[in-house]
Amino acid sequence: IDPKNVEAYIFRGDVKEEQQNYKGAILDFTKAIEIDPKNSRAYNSRGHIRYSLKDYDGAIADYTKAINIYPKYAYAYLNRGISKSFLFNYKAAIIDYNMAIVINPQYNNAYDWRGAAKFSIQDYKGAIEDHTSAIDINPREAIYYLNRGVAKHYLQNYEDAIADFDKAITLDPKYAAIYNNRGHSNYLLLKYKEAIEDYTKAMKINPDNAIYI
Secondary structure, three states: OOOOOHHHHHHHHHHHHHOOOHHHHHHHHHHHHHHOOOOHHHHHHHHHHHHHOOOHHHHHHHHHHHHHHOOOOHHHHHHHHHHHHHOOOHHHHHHHHHHHHHHOOOOHHHHHHHHHHHHHOOOHHHHHHHHHHHHHHOOOOHHHHHHHHHHHHHOOOHHHHHHHHHHHHHHOOOOHHHHHHHHHHHHHOOOHHHHHHHHHHHHHHOOOOOOOO
């Protein structure tokens, strides 16, 4: 590898990340930063490795460097928000998701993560609005329907929640969490037969699964 080729270090770091060679990936991204301290992608990529290693504070520091270099880096705002969410700092995370959406109003994942953060602070209506925005942009993601269904469940809109879980299952029939959550909505509607079927299906997909709600 050319010792001055920043892109080569970044691409090699990307490959090492795919191989889950996180230590090697960090070394490559760090080398890229040493060569080019203004490379926002290198900071963002290293931050993603630190996030994968559950070093959320380290990840946030790298994402912040990336944003300082390139203030319109929507992906870095999203990533920093996710790390903040994993530190339970949901209000700060929402601010980052807001910025990602301002930069890219069609950023479906930013809406979904913001919805999840709103759900965590019990803003269930706000969560539903955000998950709906994510669905409007990309209606093929099962997790968006799952997340919206869970928010509807917490508002005791069980029938509407089940409709979302049904749609999620059509998109990803092997996703155990969807059956678990639908089972709980069915249970609270006194549909015990359907609830048992859902819980049984979830356990068949993932025998170690627990109830998600």
